Amino acid sequence: MPSDPADPADAPTDAEAAADPRLVGPAVAAWSSTALGLWAPSSVTLLLSVVLVSAALLAISKQRHWVALVLVVAAAATPAAGLRAAHVQAGGLPELAADGAVVRAVVVIAGDPRTVQTPFGEQVYVKASARLVIGRGRTLDGRAPVLLMAQPDIGVHDVQLGSRVRVVGRLATSDSTDLAALLRVSRVDGVVADPAWWWTIAAGVRDGVAAAVDGRGMPGELVPALVVGDDSGLSVEVADDFRTSGLTHLLAVSGTNLTLVLGAVLLLARWCGVRGRGLRITGVLAAVAFVLLARPDPSVVRAAAMGLVALAGLTAGDRRRGLRALCVAVIVLLLVNPWLARSVGFALSALATAAIVVLGPPWRNALARWLPRWAAEAIAVPLAAQLACTPVIAAISGQASLVAVLANVLAAPAVGPATVAGLAAGLVAVAIPALGQLLGWSAVLPAWWIVTVGRLSADLPGASLGWGTSTGALAALTVICLLLAAGAAPVLRHRWAALAITTMLVGVVVRPLPSPGWPPEGWVAVVCDVGQGDGLVLSAGDGVAVVVDAGPDPAKISHCLSELGVHRVAAVLITHLHADHAAGLAGVLSQAQVAEVAVGPVRTPAESWQQVDAATAAADVPIRTVGAGETASVGAVSWQVLWPPLQTAPDLDDAGDSGGSAVNDASLVLAVQVGGVSLLLTGDIEPPTQTALLRSGADLSADVLKVPHHGSAQQDEAFLDAVDAEVALISVGTDNTYGHPAPQLLTQLHADGVQVARTDRDGAIAVLSDGESVSVRTR
Structure with a gap:
């Protein structure tokens, strides 16, 4: 039986009466000051530290000891973080990395290998400590934190934690202040010393x-x-x-x-x-x-x-x-x-x-x-x-x-x-x-x-x-x-109130209500928030859609289609086979009835093509190869393929330091009409293909531009002028390491009066049409 509300046994004990918040301020100060110290120049952090210490002394003189404690913690945390970050970036390794130097190095493996699906295929990442680096006539000793990056067949994956290993590779700069450099390993020359017994x-x-x-x-x-x-x-x-x-x-x-x-x-x-x-x-x-x-x-x-x-x-x-x-x-x-x-x-x-x-x-x-x-x-x-x-x-x-x-x-x-x-x-x-x-x-x-x-x-x-x-x-x-959080305790104390809310929640889970206002009425296209990748849905009618790219995560594209009420996909067009555009295909195939999958003529990266081929075969969905000149329509959607030529070589090289540009430049480019709105969907094409499209004489003008390559800096200004879009859509992941979207591109688009919507800040983006004008709504 429930206790009587007045029963003193139910009263909180002294220990439970209230949480002691006195150290919350210092903890928050340490957190925010540390973040600032990692971001600001060391001169700024040292100056700020002096100001904070002075303020702390003033607080002590006025008997405000708690304020003084907060200020002292902040004064210590800010320069400590800045000095740690500066120490990592000190020495010659970041300089060699900026030059892209090829080096021989002895490293101690500091973490377990992680196999990551990148846009250019699988990569193995391993944290390490560089103890000896030789390159460009320099010999560096120390304990510099680096991230090893290698193809799966290089052998980095097989080295045990704590091992001292000799490797050869090319250095690259890192955007992270906790790494002195990235080391793209091309060869493992052997283990110099086995790990310690505890490892x-x-x-x-x-x-x-x-x-x-x-x-x-x-x-x-x-x-x-x-x-x-x-x-x-x-x-x-x-x-x-x-x-x-x-x-x-x-x-x-x-x-x-x-x-x-x-x-x-x-x-x-x-x-x-x-x-x-x-x-x-x-x-x-x-x-x-x-x-x-x-x-x-x-x-x-x-x-x-x-x-x-x-x-x-x-x-x-x-x-x-x-x-x-x-x-x-x-x-x-x-x-x-x-x-x-x-x-x-x-x-x-x-x-x-x-x-x-x-x-x-x-x-x-x-x-x-x-x-x-x-x-x-x-x-x-x-x-x-x-x-x-x-x-x-x-x-x-x-x-x-x-x-x-x-x-x-x-x-x-x-x-x-x-x-x-x-x-x-x-x-x-x-x-x-x-x-x-x-x-x-x-x-x-x-x-x-x-x-x-x-x-x-x-x-x-x-x-x-x-x-x-x-x-x-x-x-x-x-x-x-x-x-x-503030009102939970009184509700949880009463059985029937708690059970009533639980019953309502169960009802919502079993029979979910549609997201309020989503999808918005009159939507013709939605850029799904799939992270660092592309996934776009075109409305072909009630519950029917055309999907262009599926992003890197099957769960995210599946969730997006579910929210849009899509149960049948007339076509999935994969612009190219990099994982950030194709790896989520299984999510589309599991969420909706798919009529066909269309890809361009290129079949690299090979492992991505194998995954697409296997997924479609398992779902009994046909794959069709398309190229420039092909047109199609489904319900309210019609499109023309502008690029690449159908005779493009299927085995383009996607390795090395090229950044996968060959495969990017072979992306399907689609001129789409849907609900009275024209869209130009561009995959990851870069300036060479943008220039080729300009020279082809194709009509590139569109109301809406899906900005190429997640808003990278590699854009042809004449191409953007030719499209002359009212709205630019950028599908990009939050805090991505590629620098997307590029600040100079955003500046140019804003200067041209283009409305920019981006998934990293706005979430999913819906393109709306009332028959006369185009607008976007985000959430």
């Missing part, structure tokens, strides 16, 4: 975890991610399901991993009779071992720190102590690694931990009035964390998950057993592989439940709510979340 042991255990669950399907793929954050074997389907259902945090090392492992180790130690100082030492050693096992990347260290803070805050029930510990952890981590100030993962960890520590206990107590305490805590923790992180997640993905809390509540009971059993099976597999395989089943079974929860949650019609990434949309979402 060898850690690698053995990681291999043991993977071996213990090998061949167990999707659940087996998940176990290494749960245990050590190794998601290299995870299928795209599972990753997409977890992203939609709000379970992505399980695929990377988080504070949850450490708290589960640490709890199991301490429980075992207590059973063995360890007490007092021995127990504390055991806990410290277990935490260090876990960090080594999961790799001591900044993200792992950050997750470990946040996990310990959240565990302390929840177990002690002391919000004041938990919040103070969080603020101290933030300040210390930023001083140790200032680049965390720009990390989305760090922001999500800090927000989630703060919410768990501050909101978790009172929400748990409110729910405990009518639920068992264990159930109340199981709901309160993910609810608090999800509400705090929702604005940041929406800024990244353009979506807000409506099933995340339910999915996390259902998955949570299985996370602990899967993680601890997976680690135990991995340890055993190192010595006795057969027994490790047998024990692996104890991890696979709970992992199966987690995968099932993720899949079923993601498959719900209203699993996520599309949300714009514009400043206004994110500000509105932030205000909504703050209001919900």
Whole structure:
């Protein structure tokens, strides 16, 4: 029975009465000052530091000690970050990188390899520390952080963490201040020194975890991610399901991993009779071992720190102590690694931990009035964390998950057993592989439940709510979340109010309402927000569309089509086979009934062509090759292919330092008419093809221009003048590393009076027509 409202047992204890916010100001000051220190010139940061110290002394003289503390922290953080960034960029390596020097180098591998699908095919990225660099008559010694980049067949992928390796490659500059240079490796000449013994042991255990669950399907793929954050074997389907259902945090090392492992180790130690100082030492050693096992990347260290803070805050029930510990952890981590100030993962960890520590206990107590305490805590923790992180997640993905809390509540009971059993099976597999395989089943079974929860949650019609990434949309979402956080406790305290809201939410998830005002009435084309890539939908009629490019992510283009109510696609035209235009094709094929896929004559990159061919074959959709001169129409949409010539060589070279220009310049260029609006869709063509189109005599004029190559600096001014568009659409990813869109291009478009809409700032872009004029609406 619920407790009487006046029952003093329900009153908060002194520890839970209020969170202590006194260190929040210093933590926020450290964060903002660190970000400023990484951005501003060192002279500015030093001057600002002097001003802040002077202000702090003045505050002390007036007995304003809290203000003085905030100013002192800011004064320390600003130059510390600036000096760290300057140190990385000091020395001769950035100079050699600016010259594009070919060098011989000895590097120490500092991270696990990541295989990344780039516009030019697969690349292997590995973080390393350059100890010796020889090139252009110079010999450099030191510990400069670099990022190795190589083709998969070069052999970088096979080198173990901690190994000292001799490589040959070409240096390139990096836009990131935490890297001295990029090193495009052309050859690995051998291992100079093997990794230290602790790295060898850690690698053995990681291999043991993977071996213990090998061949167990999707659940087996998940176990290494749960245990050590190794998601290299995870299928795209599972990753997409977890992203939609709000379970992505399980695929990377988080504070949850450490708290589960640490709890199991301490429980075992207590059973063995360890007490007092021995127990504390055991806990410290277990935490260090876990960090080594999961790799001591900044993200792992950050997750470990946040996990310990959240565990302390929840177990002690002391919000004041938990919040103070969080603020101290933030300040210390930023001083140790200032680049965390720009990390989305760090922001999500800090927000989630703060919410768990501050909101978790009172929400748990409110729910405990009518639920068992264990159930109340199981709901309160993910609810608090999800509400705090929702604005940041929406800024990244353009979506807000409506099933995340339910999915996390259902998955949570299985996370602990899967993680601890997976680690135990991995340890055993190192010595006795057969027994490790047998024990692996104890991890696979709970992992199966987690995968099932993720899949079923993601498959719900209203699993996520599309949300714009514009400043206004994110500000509105932030205000909504703050209001919900402020008013949640009274609602959660009353059973019927909580159940009524839960029932309404379930109804929205099962029978989702259309996004308000989206798609807007009269839309003729929509540029989907697919990140760094292209994905455009042309309206051919009720529920029917023509799709031009599918972006890099199947989930994003699928979500876009779903929101637009498209259930039949008359044609998918892939302008060229770079991954940022073609890799999302599976999302179109799974979302709608597709009549055909059309591509240009070029068949490179070969691996991308193979993926397109396999995806269409699996869906029983025909592929057709098109070239200049071809025309077609479907419903309200008609188009003419202006480029490339059908006889273009299919095996264009897309390798080397050319940046893939040959394949870019063979992009399909389409002159489209839809709903009285003319559009010129240009793929990634660059000045050579732009000039060729000018010389061809084709009519390039259009109301709307899809700006070539995501707004790169490589544009022919005469081409832009010939198009003479009213509206320019730029499909581009937020904070991309290519410098898209180029500032000089934006300046030129604005000077010409062209209205510019870009997905990185505006989100999805709809082109509207009333029969007389063209306009755009974004969200």
